[in-house]
Amino acid sequence: MEENNELISWSDFAKIEMRVGTVVSAEIFNEAIKPAYKITVDFGDFGIKKTSAQITKLYSPSEIIGKQVIAVVNFPAKQIANIQSECLILGAVDEDEVTLLTTDKLVKNGLKIG
Template sequence: MNEINWSDFSKIEMRVGTITSASIFKEAKKPAYKLEIDFGEYGRRKTSAQITKRYQTDEIVGKQVVAVLNFPPKQIANMMSECLVLGAIGEDNDVILINPDTKIKNGLKIG
């Protein structure tokens, strides 16, 4: 494991947002969903997430998640991903989303 210092960690903009829409990402190489997430004052951002093993689109709309906002945009199939949703990677790449246990304000920083 590579060590980082506090300065490195403090550069990462991890924020809480609420998933406002989720749909099957048909064009993705691996099974994934297209998500739109509301980060409050940081706006709405689009991304894709390989979370199809554990979640259905209708059950994640309204769910709060943690995402990194300050990566550069990344082209994924035919969409530009604007953030990276965080999750724990279990067996067989089963991703479990990281989320607050209480509803909180969108855009709050994780630190």
């Protein structure tokens, strides 16, 4: 995997809106080219957003429902097959496996990561 060692400024980092949300639904995304799930995440006061995630190697849909995740919520919407992805759930990437970034304690949906 190629590394990007370019330094960013604090103001660059501050532009990234990362929030905690709870997965409220997850299902197999049959229309996706690579194995993925369609996921809906509740960000509290920041709304409910849809996305897809290629996390099928380590997680089943039932395993992630109710899990709190960390996501970037201020990317423009992106068309992925037949859904508009409205956020990017974050994870640690190891070749083709993705481990979700989560909270270690239950927190309020919508809390900002900083």
